[in-house]
Amino acid sequence: MEIISNLILGLGVALTPINLLYCFAGVLLGTLIGVLPGIGPVATIAMLLPATFALNPVTALIMLAGIYYGAQYGGSTSAILVNIPGETSSVVTCLDGYQMARQGRAGAALSVAALGSFFAGCVATVVIAGFAPPLAEVALKFGPAEYFSLMVMGLVAAVVLAHGSLIKAIAMIVLGLLLGLVGTDVNSGVSRFSFDIPELSDGIGFVIVAMGVFGFTEVIVNLELKEAREVFFKKVSGLWLTRADVKAATPAVLRGTLIGSVLGILPGGGALLSSFAAYSLEKKVSKNSAKFGKGAIEGVAAPESANNAGAQTSFIPLLTLGIPSNPVMALMVGAMTIHGIQPGPQIVTNQPEMFWGMIASMWVGNLMLVVLNLPMIGLWVKLLTVPYRMLFPAILLFCAIGIYSLSNSGFDIYLAVLFGLLGYVFVKLACEPAPLLLGFILGPMMEENLRRAMLLSRGDATVFFTHPISLGMLIAAAALLLIVVAPAVRKKREDVFVE
Amino acid sequence: MKIIHSLIVGFLLSTLLGTASADTYPSRPVKIIVPFGPGGFTDVVARVLGQKLSASMGQAFVIENKPGAGSTIGTSAAAKADPDGYTLLMVSTTHVISPWIYKDLPYDPLKSFSIISKLADSPYVLLVNPQKVAAQNVKEFIAESKAHPESIHYASSGNGSSQQLMGGLFVSMTGAKLKHVPYRSSSMAMQDLLAGFVESSFAGVSNALAQIHAGRLKALAVTTATRSAQLPDVPTMQEAGVPGYHASVWLALLAPAGTSKEIVNRLNSAVAQALQTPDAKKALANVGVDVSLSTPEKMTEYMAQEYARWGKVAHDSGITVD
Numbered sequence: 001m002e003i004i005s006n007l008i009l010g011l012g013v014a015l016t017p018i019n020l021l022y023c024f025a026g027v028l029l030g031t032l033i034g035v036l037p038g039i040g041p042v043a044t045i046a047m048l049l050p051a052t053f054a055l056n057p058v059t060a061l062i063m064l065a066g067i068y069y070g071a072q073y074g075g076s077t078s079a080i081l082v083n084i085p086g087e088t089s090s091v092v093t094c095l096d097g098y099q100m101a102r103q104g105r106a107g108a109a110l111s112v113a114a115l116g117s118f119f120a121g122c123v124a125t126v127v128i129a130g131f132a133p134p135l136a137e138v139a140l141k142f143g144p145a146e147y148f149s150l151m152v153m154g155l156v157a158a159v160v161l162a163h164g165s166l167i168k169a170i171a172m173i174v175l176g177l178l179l180g181l182v183g184t185d186v187n188s189g190v191s192r193f194s195f196d197i198p199e200l201s202d203g204i205g206f207v208i209v210a211m212g213v214f215g216f217t218e219v220i221v222n223l224e225l226k227e228a229r230e231v232f233f234k235k236v237s238g239l240w241l242t243r244a245d246v247k248a249a250t251p252a253v254l255r256g257t258l259i260g261s262v263l264g265i266l267p268g269g270g271a272l273l274s275s276f277a278a279y280s281l282e283k284k285v286s287k288n289s290a291k292f293g294k295g296a297i298e299g300v301a302a303p304e305s306a307n308n309a310g311a312q313t314s315f316i317p318l319l320t321l322g323i324p325s326n327p328v329m330a331l332m333v334g335a336m337t338i339h340g341i342q343p344g345p346q347i348v349t350n351q352p353e354m355f356w357g358m359i360a361s362m363w364v365g366n367l368m369l370v371v372l373n374l375p376m377i378g379l380w381v382k383l384l385t386v387p388y389r390m391l392f393p394a395i396l397l398f399c400a401i402g403i404y405s406l407s408n409s410g411f412d413i414y415l416a417v418l419f420g421l422l423g424y425v426f427v428k429l430a431c432e433p434a435p436l437l438l439g440f441i442l443g444p445m446m447e448e449n450l451r452r453a454m455l456l457s458r459g460d461a462t463v464f465f466t467h468p469i470s471l472g473m474l475i476a477a478a479a480l481l482l483i484v485v486a487p488a489v490r491k492k493r494e495d496v497f498v499e
Numbered sequence: 500m501k502i503i504h505s506l507i508v509g510f511l512l513s514t515l516l517g518t519a520s521a522d523t524y525p526s527r528p529v530k531i532i533v534p535f536g537p538g539g540f541t542d543v544v545a546r547v548l549g550q551k552l553s554a555s556m557g558q559a560f561v562i563e564n565k566p567g568a569g570s571t572i573g574t575s576a577a578a579k580a581d582p583d584g585y586t587l588l589m590v591s592t593t594h595v596i597s598p599w600i601y602k603d604l605p606y607d608p609l610k611s612f613s614i615i616s617k618l619a620d621s622p623y624v625l626l627v628n629p630q631k632v633a634a635q636n637v638k639e640f641i642a643e644s645k646a647h648p649e650s651i652h653y654a655s656s657g658n659g660s661s662q663q664l665m666g667g668l669f670v671s672m673t674g675a676k677l678k679h680v681p682y683r684s685s686s687m688a689m690q691d692l693l694a695g696f697v698e699s700s701f702a703g704v705s706n707a708l709a710q711i712h713a714g715r716l717k718a719l720a721v722t723t724a725t726r727s728a729q730l731p732d733v734p735t736m737q738e739a740g741v742p743g744y745h746a747s748v749w750l751a752l753l754a755p756a757g758t759s760k761e762i763v764n765r766l767n768s769a770v771a772q773a774l775q776t777p778d779a780k781k782a783l784a785n786v787g788v789d790v791s792l793s794t795p796e797k798m799t800e801y802m803a804q805e806y807a808r809w810g811k812v813a814h815d816s817g818i819t820v821d
Contacts, residue, residue, distance in 0.1 A: 046537030046564070049546055053782070140694040184568075186683050189600075189658030189818070196603075198575070201568040322709045323690045327536065330686065334543045337705055340785045344709020407536070408565050409572075448683065455680055456652065456696060 003130050006356050010129075013357030014364050019059050026063035027365045030070020031372060034077070037084045037215060037395075039402045040207070041071045045331045049338070057339035058354045062361040064335055065315070068328050069121065069362065072311045073369045076113040076304050077380055080106055082395055084215035089307040091210050092275040095434060096292065096299030098218075103295050106381045108241050112249050112297055113304040114373040115241075120257040120305035121366035124312035127261050128319075129359050133348070135313075136320035139265045144453035145463045149473035150266075151446035154273065156480045157280045158438040169435045172426075176439025179204060187451045199411040206272075208403060208412050209440060212419020213426065213433040215399050219392050220424045249301040252282050256302035260309030265316050266325070276438055278306035293432075312362060318343055319355060524584055524762050525558040531587045531752075534573025536566040540703065540786050544619060544750055545589045547782050551773035569597040569659055571604055578606035582613070582757035584766070589618075592661050592748045595806040599813040600659040609803055612753040616767045617798045618774065619788040620747040622723040623665050623701050624730065626710075629717045631698045637719050637739035640699075641675045648676040654688035654697040657681045659818055661748045662688065664809055665701035665722055667816035669736075672744055679816075692716065703748070704729055705787025722746045729787065749805075750788065751798055763795055 013019060033039045045064050052060035075087030080097035093113065100109040127135070142150075158173050159166065182193045183203030194200035241249070256278040263274035282302040283292045292299050315332075317323045322344035324330040336343050341351065348355050383391075403412050426433055457463040464470050529552075533545045542564065549560040565573030570593045580586035598608045606612075627640065632651065634640035644651045655662035658681050670677055680697050682688040685706060692700045693715055704727050710716040711730065718733045724745035726735055736744035752770060754763065773779060774790045783790055793801065 042537060046542065046546075046562075049537075049543070053547075053550070053778075140690070143691060143694060143696040184658075186657060186681055189681075198568045198572050201601075202566075317690075321690075321693065322706075323693070324686050330539075330684075331537060334539075334786070337786045338543060338547075338782050340781070342705070342709040342712075344713060346709060346713060407567060408563050409567075452680060452682075455678075458649075 006352070007129055007360055009352060010356030010358075010360030011364075013058060013353050014062065014361040018056075019062050019357070019361065020364070022055070022059050022063040023066050023361050023365050024368055026066020027070035027073075027369050028372065030067040030072075031074040031369065033067070034071035034074020034086050036074075037078050037086050037211060037399050037402045039398075039405055040087060041068045042327050042331060043405045044071075045328065045335070049331070049335055052335060053338070057336070057341055058357045060335060060339065061332070061354070061358050062365075064332060065358060065362060066365045068332075069308065069311050069365065070369060072308045073114065073117050073373055075307075076117075076300075077110065080109045080113065080300070081380060081384060082215075082391070083218040084395065084399065085210050088207055088210060089272045089275050089311070090304075091214065091272075091437060092279045092303040092434070093300055094214050095279070096294075096296050099293065099295035100297065100300065101384065105295065106384060107377055108245055108297065109300050110377045110380060111241050111374065112245065112253075112301045114370055114377070116249065116253040116256065116301045116305040117308035118366050118370040119253055120260055120309035121312055121369075122363060123257050124261050124264070124309040125359060125363045125366070127309075127313055128316055128362075129356075132316045132320050135265050135316050139317050140321070141469060142266055143467070144449040144456060145467045145470045146473070147449040148446055148453055149464060149470040149477070151442045151449065153473045153477040153480070154277070154442045155439065155446070156477045157277065158435050158442070168429075168431050172431050172433070172436040173439035176436040176441075177443035179209065179436075180440045180443035181447075186448050187455070197411075199409060199415075203444070204415065205406060205412065206437070206441060207406060208416045209419050210437060211399055211403055212416040213423035213436065215395070216417060216420025217423030217427060217433075219395060220420060221427055222388060223392065245297050249297050252286075252298035252301040253305045255281060255285070256305030257309045259302075260306030260311075261313050263306075264310030264313035264325075272307070272310075272441065274306040274310035275303035276434075276441075278302040315358075319347055319358075320344075524765060525556055527585065528559040528561055529556075529585050529587060530561050530563050531589055532573045532577045533562055533564050533589045534566060534570035534577075534593075535564065535591075537564050540621065540705070540788060541589060541591050541750060543786050544783060544788060547779055548589075548618065548752075548770065548773060551776065551779055552769060555773055556769055569593060569601055571597050571601055574608075575605045577753070578611040578755055580755050582755040582759075584754060584758055584762035586755065587615070587766075588612070588753045588755075589750065590753055591750050592805065592809070594751075595802060596659060596661065596664060596809045596813065598806070599810045600818060608806060609799070611756050613756055613758040613763050614795050614799045614802060615752040615754055615763050616770045616795065617791055617793040617801065618750040618752055618770065619783060620723065620749050620791040621788040622704050622721045622727045622747050623662070624704050624707055624711075624721050624727070624733065625669070625699065625701055625719045625736075626692065626707055626716045627699045627719060628692055628695045628697075629714075631695050632717075634719070635717075637734075637736065637741060640719055641673050644675040644677055649678045651676070651699060652678045652680045652697045654680050654682055654692050654700040656685040656688055657683065659813070660685075662701050663818065664812050664816070665746060667818065668744065668746060668812045669701070669741070671812060671815045673741055703787055705785070708787075728784070728789070749791070751802070767795055 033044050044067055071087050075090035076093045078084045078086035079090040079093040080101050083094050083098040085091040085094055097109045159169050182200055184191050184201050191201055259278045260274040263277060279302055282298050283289050286298055314325045317325050318329045318332060324333050333343050400413050403416050406412055423433055453463055531545055531549055533542050535541045545562050549562050552560040565576055577586055577588035595608050598604055634643045653666045663679055688700055691697045707716060708729060711718050718730055720734050720736045720739040721727045722736055771792050780790055
């Protein structure tokens with residue numbers, strides 16, 4: 001059992017007092033920045049980078065990794081309590097988490113998020129320990145054609161996300177696709193819909209749209225519905241999970257963990273996509289899918305497990321191939337190289353203490369996070385009893401600070417305000433923002449990979465069918481599409497989804 | 500007691516003389532604008548430099564990332580700042596490439612700035628995936644590309660990126676028939692190169708080291724005039740048969756035009772001191788850049804040459820971003 005001896009070696013490193021201390025510092029800081037909307041791990045890790053200079057490389061990496069997965073825990077807190085995604089990957093948690101909070105079940109939502117994340121974190125750690133090198137090879141099988149087909153499948157699945165009318169869901173996806181087109185086209189270098197505004201030339205940031213249509217919109221809506229808010233403060237009940245909750249959440253956590261572990265490996269937004277995917281799947285397979293969007297506990301458990309598992313397994317391409325799968329991982333590369341470590345296939349053999357120490361620290365860190373977060377739940381729920389007239393200026397201020405910190409640009413704040421107003425219009429029209437966000441993420445990636453695949457195949461469109469992985473995903477997408485549009489099924493779908 | 504005494508005297512003196520003259524500079528925190536996102540090598544070098552300067556000059560040097568639009572957003576913010584030495588700008592080769600690609604910039608890459616110093620050079624390396632390309636050296640690589648025109652692609656981090664221009668320069672000097680494939684970032688380009696979806700790429704040495712040592716990628720030549728310390732066995736382009744090819748991605752520290760000569764010189768020597776300390780040198784070597792310093796005058800001259808050179812390459816390869 002090589003994996004056990006390796007993990008023991010890793011635990012030996014992770015459990016030294018100094019590493020425990022820095023691991024704790026990392027997860028604590030991560031939880032805090034996770035709770036604060038907008039302020040994300042990228043800015044935090046960048047600022048701490050020079051400070052890690054004096055540390056032992058393993059200690060430094062343990063702390064920086066702790067910030068990252070700590071933020072995934074914290075991100076769900078603000079999503080559940082005030083409908084503001086604290087981290088990009090907790091956007092989906094808003095959908096049902098916030099509804100649970102409105103029904104006075106914020107405590108249960110926070111508990112299931114923390115426990116689901118803990119479970120997913122532990123499983124993903126074992127996945128990294130046991131299968132990192134072969135999984136990295138799988139990630140390499142994903143070329144432009146495979147990514148395109150994956151995005152097609154994602155878009156079809158996006159339709160499932162909405163719980164209103166099908167037409168409106170499709171309209172929102174298309175609007176998302178259009179918003180994703182803004183900025184310089186990667187393939188041709190042509191600037192699209194940027195109106196000669198330099199800030200738009202790299203496109204609109206996901207966080208800006210998400211904060212706008214969730215956070216700012218929510219504040220506007222709440223200010224309009226004064227009485228409704230007051231009702232939901234008064235009936236904050238049971239902090240803990242009931243037996244029925246556990247029964248409903250357990251399979252959701254398991255499926256979420258599986259999806260997160262798989263999608264996290266793929267470069268390009270693994271953790272984020274995985275939470276969307278887990279939610280869609282859960283909604284499809286769940287017996288009470290009608291409850292989704294109205295406070296279903298599975299709708300919190302699945303995406304939260306998925307994003308934490310994804311955050312963890314996104315270390316795989318970094319540790320085994322030296323390829324960062326997201327901006328945080330790019331910073332980890334920076335942190336490693338500054339200490340003279342070349343991330344890549346040799347790490348496991350050349351620096352086993354570092355590799356296994358870091359992996360073991362993730363398990364230790366996850367345990368710390370759950371211990372840290374569970375007692376805090378009572379405190380967080382109390383926050384809901386703060387009168388809204390005092391709470392909302394604070395929410396807006398933190399949002400604004402967070403958005404500004406993305407690229408030190410005031411323009412981004414104005415843009416988010418604009419999306420907030422747009423989101424309010426959506427609420428009035430009963431259109432869901434979640435499919436819009438998914439279209440916004442998937443659209444540009446789909447276009448980019450379609451054109452890259454065509455460029456590499458010299459205009460031969462059969463590549464999408466001759467690559468087996470790509471073909472498999474297209475077939476799956478077609479099957480999904482059939483289910484959605486087939487008349488008989490559609491009728492049933494509408495019965496289920498229309499309120 | 501003596502220390503406290505001298506501290507008090509020092510404090511009084513500094514408040515008395517606390518005006519914006521070069522003698523007291525810096526008397527408040529200095530901002531270094533990095534027109535790229537955090538984590539890139541420009542950012543890492545800026546943070547190492549900022550930490551060193553904070554220690555040696557007694558004031559905080561704060562890094563502010565202002566990424567976007569091929570570094571032009573952060574750069575125009577710096578160009579508009581007061582030329583008092585409290586706003587500095589960290590640029591890379593992109594600074595003299597973007598003006599050829601983006602229309603109507605609100606600044607002139609040379610005239611809008613007082614150049615403080617060159618900081619570093621970063622060699623690039625021509626990489627091929629050995630499972631896709633049979634060539635063992637640059638000459639064979641050129642021949643192979645000519646024998647099968649446009650079947651060899653080179654991946655870059657986007658239109659107008661230095662990775663693309665390194666390739667564009669190579670194509671224009673050798674007549675190799677390579678086809679450019681842009682990606683959103685250098686790591687995405689690297690991933691597809693490793694997987695063999697694209698055949699070749701010009702990449703920063705530090706990004707490729709691990710893969711070269713593992714044998715998954717083959718390094719044919721480095722782009723600089725001298726060999727890279729990290730890849731001593733890899734020939735330079737000139738040694739490999741492309742006479743006249745020498746290019747690197749450099750980093751420089753600038754201030755808005757009109758910054759006083761005294762402050763520029765003061766910073767120039769402080770930068771030189773900071774980057775010549777062994778730990779700074781080592782940290783920079785680790786991220787794949789070699790410390791390379793110069794006087795303000797020399798760097799001003801060099802930047803003008805580079806501006807002309809990359810302009811020609813961008814023009815020859817037909818690169819535009821709108």
